[in-house]
Amino acid sequence: MKSVRVVVVGAGVVGFSTAVCISEAFPSCSVTLVADSFSPHTTSDGAAGIMYAAEFPDIPLERQRCWFKDSSDHLLAIAQSQHSPDAGVILSSGCQLFKEVPANLKPFWSEFVIGFRLMTDEELKRFPEYKFGRAFTTAKCECSSYLPWLEKRFKKAGGLVEKRKVNSLQELSHFDLIVNCSGLGSKTLVGDTQVHPVRGQILKVEAPWLKHFIRDADGKTYIFPGIHSVILGGTRQEGDWRLQVDRGDAESILERCSRLEPSLRKAKVLSEWVGLRPGRRNLRLEREVVRLQDRRVPVVHNYGHGGFGVTLAWGTALDAVGLVRQCLNEIPLQAKL
Structure with missing residues (x-):
C-alpha cells in the first residue's frame, strides 16, 4: 500500500518546523523535505531567535495570537526540559525600549511571555534617550543548534x-x-511579487559579562546574549540583496549598541554575518490547487515571516497542519492506495 507523498520545500526554521509537525501528525504519509541550503547556511542560522512579535496589518489578531502562543508554549517547554542544551533553546530576560510612548502599551503577545511588565522611571534612567520600556522573560532559540535538532526529530x-x-x-x-x-525563494518558485528581501547584518561578540537582552523597539538596534556569544544588530534594509558584510553597517551597529551598553566597547568581535529575511506585508499561510503535468496538486503555502521566523515558526506549522489535513481529505482515493 502506497502512502500519500508530501514534499516540504525549504530547510529554514519554518520549513523544518512544518515538516516535523506534518510527519508527526500524519505518520502514514511519506514526507520529504527538499532544499538547496541547510544549516548552518540558512537565513534562520543568523537569527537572534528571541520570542516577541510585531503585528501583520491584514491578518486577524486572534490568528496571530494563536501562532505566538503555540510557538511560545513549544519553545518555553523545550527551554525548561532536558533538551534545552541540544536544541539551543534557553530563557532570556531583558527589555524593549521606545523613544516615544507607543499607542499600545501592552502588545498582543504580552500574556504569553514570562513576567511582562512596564519599566519604571528609575530603570529608564539608565537609557536617557528612551521614554518607555517593557521588561519580560522569553525563549531564545539558537538555530545553529535548533535546526539540526529539528532535523533529527x-x-x-x-x-x-x-x-x-x-x-x-x-x-x-x-x-x-x-x-x-x-x-x-517564493519570489521565483511561485512568482510572488509581494515577497522581498529585508537585509540583516549582525556581529557576534565575546561579552560573557552581559546577561540581559536590550532591544530598541525600532528593530534596528539590539543586544542579545546567547549560549556562546552575544549578538549585536542590526539592519533592516528593504529590497537590499547584498550578502557581503558592509563595513559602514558594522561600525554603525557597534556604535549604536555601545551607546546602550558602554561595556561593549571592550568586547572582542568573533564573527560577522549577513542574511536576507523574507519580507512581506502579510505572512502567507493558505492553500491552493495548481495544475502540474496535467494533474491538480494541492499546495499549502507557509512563508513571508520577515524577521519573526523563529517566533512564529511552530505556530504557523501547526496551522499549516490543519490545511494539510483539509487537502488530504480531498485527495482522490487512488492517490492513497
Whole structure:
C-alpha cells in the first residue's frame, strides 16, 4: 500500500518546523523535505531567535495570537526540559525600549511571555534617550543548534531529506501534496511579487559579562546574549540583496549598541554575518490547487515571516497542519492506495 507523498520545500526554521509537525501528525504519509541550503547556511542560522512579535496589518489578531502562543508554549517547554542544551533553546530576560510612548502599551503577545511588565522611571534612567520600556522573560532559540535538532526529530518520525534546488513546482509534480516554505525563494518558485528581501547584518561578540537582552523597539538596534556569544544588530534594509558584510553597517551597529551598553566597547568581535529575511506585508499561510503535468496538486503555502521566523515558526506549522489535513481529505482515493 502506497502512502500519500508530501514534499516540504525549504530547510529554514519554518520549513523544518512544518515538516516535523506534518510527519508527526500524519505518520502514514511519506514526507520529504527538499532544499538547496541547510544549516548552518540558512537565513534562520543568523537569527537572534528571541520570542516577541510585531503585528501583520491584514491578518486577524486572534490568528496571530494563536501562532505566538503555540510557538511560545513549544519553545518555553523545550527551554525548561532536558533538551534545552541540544536544541539551543534557553530563557532570556531583558527589555524593549521606545523613544516615544507607543499607542499600545501592552502588545498582543504580552500574556504569553514570562513576567511582562512596564519599566519604571528609575530603570529608564539608565537609557536617557528612551521614554518607555517593557521588561519580560522569553525563549531564545539558537538555530545553529535548533535546526539540526529539528532535523533529527524529523528523521526519527520517518521524514526524508533531499538536498537540491527546486526551480519550479513542476519539478515536484510526482508528489501528491506540496508545502511551500521557501521564504524569499517564493519570489521565483511561485512568482510572488509581494515577497522581498529585508537585509540583516549582525556581529557576534565575546561579552560573557552581559546577561540581559536590550532591544530598541525600532528593530534596528539590539543586544542579545546567547549560549556562546552575544549578538549585536542590526539592519533592516528593504529590497537590499547584498550578502557581503558592509563595513559602514558594522561600525554603525557597534556604535549604536555601545551607546546602550558602554561595556561593549571592550568586547572582542568573533564573527560577522549577513542574511536576507523574507519580507512581506502579510505572512502567507493558505492553500491552493495548481495544475502540474496535467494533474491538480494541492499546495499549502507557509512563508513571508520577515524577521519573526523563529517566533512564529511552530505556530504557523501547526496551522499549516490543519490545511494539510483539509487537502488530504480531498485527495482522490487512488492517490492513497
